[in-house]
Amino acid sequence: MNAMDGWGLAGFVAACVAVASSGAIFKPGDWYEGLAKPWWRPPNWLFPPAWTLLYCLIAASGWLVWRKAGFAGAALPLAVYGVQLLLNAMWSGVFFGLRRMDLAFVNVVALWLSIVALIVLFAPIDSLAAWLLVPYLAWVSFAALLNFTVWRMNPDAARS
Template sequence: MDLDTLLALLVFVVANVATAASGALFKPGNWYEGLNHPSFRPPNWLFGPVWTVLYCMIAAAGFLVWREAGWSGAALPLAVYFAHLVLNFAWSALFFGARRPDWAFWEVIALWMSIVATIAVFAPLSTVAAWLLVPYLAWVSFAGFLNWALWRLNPQVLPGPDGAQR
């Protein structure tokens, strides 16, 4: 592997590790455990392994597109890719950091659409890269439904008219 290829791979790995760091910066904690949870909520221990596998797949997808077309040849697909990582990072900040399941729900819809867009712009360059994002889209679909359920089951966590948590 030449130096350019190694550096590109490092960019994708570091970008995904930085995105994943949102889970460490904005932890669920006691607030989350105190919420009413739907019966279909997975056990807490499952989230870490699932996200680890997904972030590896997301990094691999970006790298494959870069390898196929380079930075300039894949400028738009990679811009969409990196924008979607920002949306991914933001969800934890909104849900766990700001404790706003309502804002996080609308944000997860934007994230879902950005994943669809990433798949769409990746597919012409690398079908493997596009398919690597499908499990991620499925998980975010489930996560969006879980977010919606938590929002609906916990209206008391939203700020009142004075801005204070109810």
């Protein structure tokens, strides 16, 4: 790995750290703790390590595609990469900040679709990069189900 590759990796890691900061800014808090939740919801302590691992995989995935094709050679895939990062960053603010479980569900569905598109776009460039996104897709699938379930279990809390 040369210096340029190292700076590129640092850029992808920094982008993921910036996205992750939305979860540090918009925390669950008392409002979330007061909501009815399904029995199968993971404990709160599981979310930070799970997301840390996922952000590492997301950063590595983007970096692998950038390293192989560059920004010019992978303009569309890397644009979709940016879109999924933006959608990812928005979710905590919509769900915990605005307390709009309905809009957060729309957001997480859009995020899920962007991840699927990203896997499809990354696969021809670097198959490992595409595979690194599969755990992310699985977790976001679970998160979408959890978001939907909590929203349906708390219809009066969706906008309060």
